[in-house]
Amino acid sequence: MASAAELRPAEDRDAVMSAIPQNFDPASLGEQLRSAHTVTRPLMLDLIDKACRRFPSLGQSERTARLMRLIGAEAWVDATLALVELELPLWQVRRIAYDEGEWYCALSRERELPDWLDSSVEGRHSDLALALLSAFAEAQALTAEVTRPSVPSVRQPVSPLYEPVNCDHFG
Template identity: 50%
Template structure:
């Protein structure tokens, strides 16, 4: 795994822990989420998406900020389910909302605060997506030795 991928993964894992421990959304916490998990936000020109999000942050509309970041950062992911059970909000994100639950691979996160549950689900998608694809069987480098020379066998007569 490359050094930058390890660093990125560590930051996202630390951010997930910070979100779990948080009691409420603060501008500083949102700043950490945007810095460590919102990679598209930095690439968007200031006038397009970031100024409305900045206005939402300044007004303290935390749920709207979480939904706007989710829409900007993960356009292929959709909210599949939001439920409240035993004092916690549970947020499930999915790429295929129309599939039955047992066929879908959704990402779920929970928190006592509604906005933090959505942000935790966003960070969880980022955490899962930074995991390198490893197989259970070790791979062998592909080094081919040419023991043959290609030749044309067609009969053009």
């Protein structure tokens, strides 16, 4: 099955192959999703290029192949849910609601908590897949801001010439 990079023209393939998206701009991506009327293959591949870190991972070949099959079949809601599963394994769909012509979708890391305790992200749009993608992009922006090292940080050793001094005067 073809990957996202293989479906793009040759000059655009290098952007997909980087492990960390260099051109991820949550504000412009959110605006792009809000202004779209429906999901298209170029829009979905552009979103993968801009916002996805795990997609090109070699260890995820079965999941990425499934996602590419869903994109090929234009099953946009299923493709978006597969993308959430691939890219945000700790996040789950908390709520999908339709009200007055718009879909409201919430993703959460703690779905079992009451609403008032949960810090979910929400997306909304007249198209269900775009509402889910908006919530996905918002969650990706949050996880990009909170990047943590894979190992704990260690305090640097103090110089042997360093001596703590008490500056308080209690006299």
